[in-house]
Amino acid sequence: MEELLQDAEVAAKALLGYRLIHDSPKGRTAGIIVETEAYTADDEASHTFRGQTKRNSVMFGPAGHAYIYFTYGMHHCFNIVTGSEGDGQGVLIRALEPVEGLELMHERRGVDKVLDLTNGPAKLVEAMGITPQDSGADVLSGSLRVEPDNKPKTIVSAKRVGISRAKHLKRRFYIKGNSFVSKA
DNA sequence: AGAGCGATGGCCT
């Protein structure tokens, strides 16, 4: 998937409309990627800004691999590594529109509304059954993977969410009008 | 609808 070899900002836009699929022992869940954020090593808000560490090392590896990190003591978030090996860049997947395995998602999330299933980075990780063990895995093949689906009509660029540094950069992208976007 | 805040743990300074 050559889009992933490009800069995170290009890849973040290209990934909108892609389908994220996870085949787990409990069944398949899938959703359309509707919101992303780009992070590069020259960006103060990126985990890779201060160089390679044990935690962020997969982001310095080859593109197309999953980088899953633990945050706020209770949540995990899912990224896809982009660019060239050694760059330390990637795309955070912030929201999905659920399309398959909604019942399993409800079971995992314990929420009533479909809208609350996957409209946030940690929510989608929980709904899809993604675990830290998936970190480093190739997302072009395997049980957790992305595939091209419908190209979005209109993409909106906006400021990122939940960061304190480099706030002004418009490196969040989402599909205009989609109700599963975490923050319009 | 929107602001405030607690939960909870690993990582960095």
Add this chain to the structure above:
DNA sequence: GGCCATCGCTCTA
């Protein structure tokens, strides 16, 4: 010791 690429509850309106 402080800070988080968060979520969901509670309070005010």
